[in-house]
Amino acid sequence: MTAPTVLTIETSSLGDRSYLVHDGDVALVVDPQRDLDRVLQLAEREGVRITHVFETHIHNDYVTGGYALARRTGAAYHVNAEDDVAFERDAIRDGDVVEVSDTLRVRAISTPGHTFTHLSYALEGERPYVFTGGSLLFGSTGRPDLLGQDHAEELARLQHGSAHRLVSELDESTEVMPTHGFGSFCSATQTEGDESTLAKEKQTNPALLKDVEEFVRETLDGLDLYPAYYAHMGPANAAGPGAADLEPPRPVDKEVLRERLTAGEWVVDLRTRQAFAAGHVPGTYNVGLDGQFSTWLGWMIPWGSPVTLLGESEEQVAEAQRELARIGIDELTGAATGGPRDWTDGELGTLATATFADLAQVRHHRQVAVLDVRNPKEHADSHVVGSVNIPLGQLPTRLEEAPEGEVWVHCASGYRSSIGASYLAAHGRQVVAIDDSYDEQAGTVGLPLEGASTRS
Structure with a gap:
């Protein structure tokens, strides 16, 4: 046999x-x-x-x-x-x-x-x-x-x-x-x-x-x-759901993108967090296709909300569309490809990034808030003393709980912190995204930590 x-x-x-x-x-x-x-x-x-x-x-x-x-x-x-x-x-x-x-x-x-x-x-x-x-x-x-x-x-x-x-x-x-x-x-x-x-x-x-x-x-x-x-x-x-409809979303131009951002719609930049930090259309959210894209976008977005995608290529947009179809997000209202200069005639935004060592240093000089967007069990295991924990998936519904002033956002590796920081920035907050490994760096640079794993 x-x-x-x-x-x-x-x-x-x-x-x-x-x-x-x-x-x-x-x-x-x-x-x-x-x-x-x-x-x-x-x-x-x-x-x-x-x-x-x-x-x-x-x-x-x-x-x-x-x-x-x-x-x-x-x-x-x-x-x-x-x-x-x-x-x-x-x-x-x-x-x-x-x-x-x-x-x-x-x-x-x-x-x-x-x-x-x-x-x-x-x-x-x-x-x-x-x-x-x-x-x-x-x-x-x-x-x-x-x-x-x-x-x-x-x-x-x-x-x-x-x-x-x-x-x-x-x-x-x-x-x-x-x-x-x-x-x-x-x-x-x-x-x-x-x-x-x-x-x-x-x-x-x-x-x-x-x-x-x-x-x-x-x-x-x-x-x-x-x-x-x-x-x-x-x-x-x-x-009994039907198969995914993977017909490309309708192309949109700069004017349409401006109108959608003004209306507060979800316009999602698919590029890496490093590319987004270097230059992006203000008001857009960075949910990079290089991570668990559909999981985090699907978690954060009000269900049924219109979504417009911004990608470097048609292939990148198509991959994102496929990811979203897998969790039932079918109604994409459009897409644009290229780079930020292809998406707006206005001034580009940038996103400040840093490491945990930078955070340890800056806290010697001025008061900054720390927002931990990891999930509760991660935060309970170990966290920066004085940090505020709002899990990334809950940030849109708990925005009013985010600290005022200058906010340094971190997660475990940098992927979620960029998403959270871009969301806060789009809502007018002053943010710094920590693009660093919490497990490898946070405990070695002089930051005070507490939590279950820090207790002897």
Whole structure:
């Protein structure tokens, strides 16, 4: 029997993976993203027909491409029979076996914890795999609080039981193929590594090393904020979303950009924070495409707000459009390419940048405020004494809490600080963006720190 070919489709900006599995003739797909062209092109390259699509759960971090892919290809669309969805699906339940082909045999395993109806899919054969979605991740599990705090403890207990069920029912050589856990906010804790087996997880995964009470307590204590746009993903996925529309947004000129900025609309500069700092159109927000672009823009923007993109090239705009479509932001009101001089006839803005050493020095000479835009758990672990913590995703709704006067904005590396500083600057604040590593530098330059990790 020929071993199946298992191909991974990375969506690194969201910290997710999808999978295409084939036998040389027919293929199945697990948890596809909304931009279907990647899946279809891969299947064409491999010379295979997609006949089955499997969803591990109703996703909370992206708009699925599963429904649209099944309609496009005529594939059977396997979604848990217990999920409340508005479309026809091939209902699947715990223990059901799907014979995709003579060599591709898939068994559904109920693994609640990330959601109540979560399924994992075991691909049986000489080289076994299990597609675990948001259940068992590399050294972690999917977070249990996305359905609300009222369910978090119950789901954490179920997550522990699901992990143990997988290792008890499947051979320890089974390769673990999760959807989440590569920077995704769906992961309960940070994950490490690029591959794993059940044998390895038995040695490293807290869900398999700790008893249920300790696991639940540590999991719940370790949870931090997750993106606000997650609230819109579940309903979109239960409704049966269409494929991403990747037609280029309408080009806009300087006058239109000026009108949109005057109206307070979101005009987003996709360039790196260094390029933005050197010169930009005043009033624009810098959300660089070189980081978790869609996560942070989707978190900050009032849902449904018009968005105009500014990029160095049509390719950059197209990449940003693809990223946004994955989380259901479809209504782009336009785009412009080139550089700041192509976008305005007015005076350009600049953004002052600095290091933590600069902050330590300036505090000897004058009073400056420090705004920490990291998430609460990061701030609680260690922070600059006297700093104000407003998580970046909450900055638009908590703008009045930002300090007055000269504000030095920092995060862990500089990416989020540029976003936050650009937002404050667009609202008339005097800001300096710290473009530096907090972990490597903040504690070595004489800044007073406090927090859980600083206590002996």
